[in-house]
Amino acid sequence: MTFKPRRNQYASTPTYVEIETTIMCNATCWFCPQKNTLRTPKYMEDWVWKKIIDDTRGIDAVYRPFLLNEPFADKRMPAIVEYIKQDSTAKVEFNTNASMLTPKVTDKLIRTGVDVMRFSIDGFYRSTFDESRGISYDKVYEHVQYFLQQAKQADYPIQTEVRMIKLPGTDAEQKEFEAYWQEFEPDNIIFTDLYSYPWEGQTGPTNVPCLKIEKELFFYVDGTATLCCWDSTGRQLIGDVKTENALDIWNGQEMSRCRSLLDAGERDKLELCSRCDAYDQVDFSEWQGFDYAAYKKQHGGKSKRVIPIEPKAYEIS
Numbered sequence: 001m002t003f004k005p006r007r008n009q010y011a012s013t014p015t016y017v018e019i020e021t022t023i024m025c026n027a028t029c030w031f032c033p034q035k036n037t038l039r040t041p042k043y044m045e046d047w048v049w050k051k052i053i054d055d056t057r058g059i060d061a062v063y064r065p066f067l068l069n070e071p072f073a074d075k076r077m078p079a080i081v082e083y084i085k086q087d088s089t090a091k092v093e094f095n096t097n098a099s100m101l102t103p104k105v106t107d108k109l110i111r112t113g114v115d116v117m118r119f120s121i122d123g124f125y126r127s128t129f130d131e132s133r134g135i136s137y138d139k140v141y142e143h144v145q146y147f148l149q150q151a152k153q154a155d156y157p158i159q160t161e162v163r164m165i166k167l168p169g170t171d172a173e174q175k176e177f178e179a180y181w182q183e184f185e186p187d188n189i190i191f192t193d194l195y196s197y198p199w200e201g202q203t204g205p206t207n208v209p210c211l212k213i214e215k216e217l218f219f220y221v222d223g224t225a226t227l228c229c230w231d232s233t234g235r236q237l238i239g240d241v242k243t244e245n246a247l248d249i250w251n252g253q254e255m256s257r258c259r260s261l262l263d264a265g266e267r268d269k270l271e272l273c274s275r276c277d278a279y280d281q282v283d284f285s286e287w288q289g290f291d292y293a294a295y296k297k298q299h300g301g302k303s304k305r306v307i308p309i310e311p312k313a314y315e316i317s
């Protein structure tokens with residue numbers, strides 16, 4: 001059945017709170033714009049990440065303590081998770097390249113409590129892996145295997161996932177990747193589509209609504225909040241947690257302005273979104289407040305590239 005969204009349903013609190021506690025990443029993946037992010041400071045000040053967590057306590061949020069960075073490049077991460085987990089409604093999810101997830105860090109993390117671990121392995125052949133990540137293949141494979149073993153013995157559920165981006169020319173490799181990881185019994189083995197970040201190759205606006213903004217609130221390392229995790233260079237800020245409450249940002253004027261424009265498919269009115277083609281393959285014919293027929297007519301029903309249609313595939317995650 002074709003996925004036909006009708007509208008974004010904005011709640012008064014975000015479902016996901018994403019915090020860039022450090023700007024650092026130890027990998028140099030060619031497909032990721034992390035290396036172009038020049039924000040400072042290198043590490044978010046303690047009072048800032050604590051304030052974000054305090055401002056959002058008790059709302060059933062899922063915290064992702066990373067954005068484009070590598071979460072375990074921040075040595076404070078087990079302590080940050082411990083602080084989040086003082087709230088019994090909070091869940092914690094990670095995407096990690098696992099190269100710094102040593103057995104010691106794994107043990108601490110499992111003791112503290114982690115709900116979802118997604119391992120971005122992105123290669124089974126050493127050539128693919130090395131080329132794309134620039135980090136130790138052996139360490140990553142060892143660290144992921146250790147985590148999967150320990151997670152099974154934990155006295156609470158930890159959802160685990162190993163992932164590989166469908167990099168060009170890796171069809172056969174993906175099958176071997178799957179067969180290999182099946183033996184270690186993660187909950188999921190998934191293959192994700194390679195996408196382009198806004199302003200990377202897109203030449204004009206794709207004026208359709210955006211599904212990305214419905215549930216997620218993102219904080220940069222300096223405490224400013226951005227509309228979208230794909231905003232690698234801060235083109236669309238929506239507030240600053242150093243001077244505002246996190247939930248006020250979520251319900252604030254700038255967020256509301258962005259929502260109105262994007263719900264109406266007016267990406268060209270926001271600099272960031274004016275060069276983003278996410279969701280251009282989604283069927284918006286049932287969307288309220290957007291003339292999909294006119295859009296299709298104007299664009300001849302053709303999208304610029306083939307991308308997956310399910311919103312889940314776009315989660316940073």
Ligand SMILES: C[S@@+](CC[C@H](N)C(=O)[O-])C[C@H]1O[C@@H](n2cnc3c(N)ncnc32)[C@H](O)[C@@H]1O
Nearest residue numbers: 031032068069070095096097120193194195316
């Ligand atoms: C940006 S990383 C940050 C977290 C962590 N450093 C990691 O590697 O998982 C988050 C996820 O985005 C994926 N990713 C990055 N650039 C991508 C792209 N151009 N297309 C598809 N996935 C991408 C990575 O594989 C990873 O799973």
Ligand code: SF4
Nearest residue numbers: 210212228273276278
């Ligand atoms: S249109 Fe693109 S850049 Fe803008 S919020 Fe949506 S996914 Fe992010």
